[in-house]
Amino acid sequence: MNSAQRQVGIPAVYMRGGSSKGVFFLSEDLPTDPLARDAVLLRVIGSPDPYEKQLDGMGGATSSTSKIVVVGKSRRPGCDVEYWFGQVAIDRPLVDWSGNCGNLTSAVGPFAIRKGLVDAPRDGVAVVTLWQANVQKRIVAHVPMRDGEVQELGDFELDGVTFPAAEIRLEYLDLGADDNVRDAGAAMFPTGNTTDVLSVPDVGEVTVTLINAGNPAVFIAAETLGLSGAESPEDLNKDAALLARFEAIRAHGAVAMGLAESVEYASLKRQHTPKIAFFGRPASYMSSSGKPVRAEDIDLLARIVSMGKLHHAMTGTGAVAIAAAAAIPGTVVNKILGDVKTSIRFGHPSGTLAVGAYTQQTAEGWSVSKAVMSRSARRLMEGSVLIPQP
Template sequence: MTQIFIPAVFYRGGSSKGLFFHARHCPRDPAALERMLLSALGSPDPYGRQLDGMGGGTSSLSKAVIIGPPTHPDADVDYTFAQVAVDRPVVDWGANCGNLSSAVGPFAVDEGLVRAADGEALVRIHQVNTKKIIHARFPVRNGKAVTAGDAAVDGVAGTGAPIALDFLDPGGTVTSGLLPTGQVIERVEVDGRIFEMSLVDASNPVAFVAAEDAGLTGSEHPDAIEGNREAMTLLDRLRRAAGVRMGLGSTPDGVGLANPKIAVVSAPAPFVTLDGRTVGREAQDIAIRMLSMERAHRAVTLTGAMCLAVACRIEGSLPHGLCSRDAGTQAIRIGHPSGIVAAGATVFPRGEGWHVESGRVYRTARRLMQGEVAVAPFDGEGKP
């Protein structure tokens, strides 16, 4: 059957890229929608390159966003995120992408979904996957989002206009709470060994494990981590065991690909970034190497950085013990394979637990292409 064409915009948001669709252009049937997204991104691709679609062969480049009218009284738009697997026919709806969140506000303004006067715009975003509210603030000129500016994001070439993202009440996105098990430290058994981990759900659920416990230093490049099959197998088993503890599956095999993420954390140490720069110990407060969709991330997911900043402020947690200073109200400087990202969070004790009021990060975004993307027909009759 002949392919069909769907209006779409291709965006870079932070260190990710993805296809943005209006909800009105997408099929309502969930199965048809997933077929459309898989076709648009070029999945599944056993060669891992997504050459027959818009994906880039890694989890950070195999994403889609659907924007529609708000269904929350405190929002201007609804934002639904889809993580598309590269090598299998899987679309995961269980998480948010913090990086692509930075492009939602500019998309809404540029597409006329939100009117904004010149100056700083505020777009209130209802993140449907996590049922949370995000405030995006960014400059607008002549009714369009400004893209040029001096803000830099490690892992992204060049500079752009700054986009401030405030994640409101980000604890407990897809689990029961900020600390889904109620404990700041969980002892997880895998292969007869006990691993101390912190399981935290802020912006997205993340299972934190110490680098040395995983047989790593915490300063490795992503390719080195992926080449260590023993470590990759261990980290996947730890992630799945943690997912059961967090209520994301009744068995390890029942835990999905997207959540929880697993992050290897370590105390600050000098490392060389992917572009060859040397980052000193004094430039960072904690280091992270994160896995996403069974691949080592070349930077750090924005929601992962936010979750780590929150965890660093929870006394007794694994990240709190590895963080090099008590940052107080200052942003936590996080070392990752592409450089440094700063993430702030307001966290305080409440009752017998902890509460996170908000978290803030800065990103840049740019519209790369607009038009129509070719996809296979949604149904047997070739109709969208």
């Protein structure tokens, strides 16, 4: 290594969005070559790190904090900005661009306004239409404004986030198959079924819902693996054998959805999507913050595994897919609920979350015209990130 090598700065903003945080860039500030871009982003985050700490980068050593968002002005009619989301693996040189992050989506509108990519009213609410380039879908963000600035602080509380902030409402539009699953069959259900049975070695036959709404996902009942749905990340993430069973089911689901050519490819190259989530009937439990969650206050229990670990709260796109599954007869979620529901509140490890979806059935199959949920976002640091000169 040349001892005279210098560091270079890249303009960036470090932001929290929902219960995740990541480094935000303008597309013009990164290399156009995908390989060179990914090399830069891996170094920014501090991956790959065999110690799994990401001490020499901006990553936080969890799936929720090892993320990148690249934003630019959109040329697509009816859209203001477009953005790419990259899930950065911690222990290997991989930036997975296969899906979206619903939590960080809440920060894209505020970032775009501050960078001058869109006009916003001095006071009131800025309506910003986003084009999610990973999954080729429109999302509308309602961003509060005050005195010509994005209103970041407020009294909206989001379980999984310590401090309150200003509420940002997100509307996910026309959910269904993205370009990644277009050849796999029906729009929302790639196999054409609301439930399927997967034959997974060392696990057995598993009944699942394979759904594509927000992000592709594999849904199973908690009891399938002898669970209740009220498990904590601290307990489940210590069970390597159980996590391996989840990954095996997820990888087989990826193949069944047409997202991966093999289970090996799904595990090595497509870790971000599909997600795998499990569900149980309402039960009381203690959230990770010590706040009790009462069975009578929720419709079901929900837990989601992200990048091989149980998520500390709930992914935003996971919440969207749960809302869609709740509103469609015959899905794993619908069967646990026992009824079709267009709005639900579910319990996750950090508390509860309310989501809603408007679904419709046509000759082509099921679709979601709109799914709605609220998040918040805040700048944590802005300026430049530094990496060794490539």
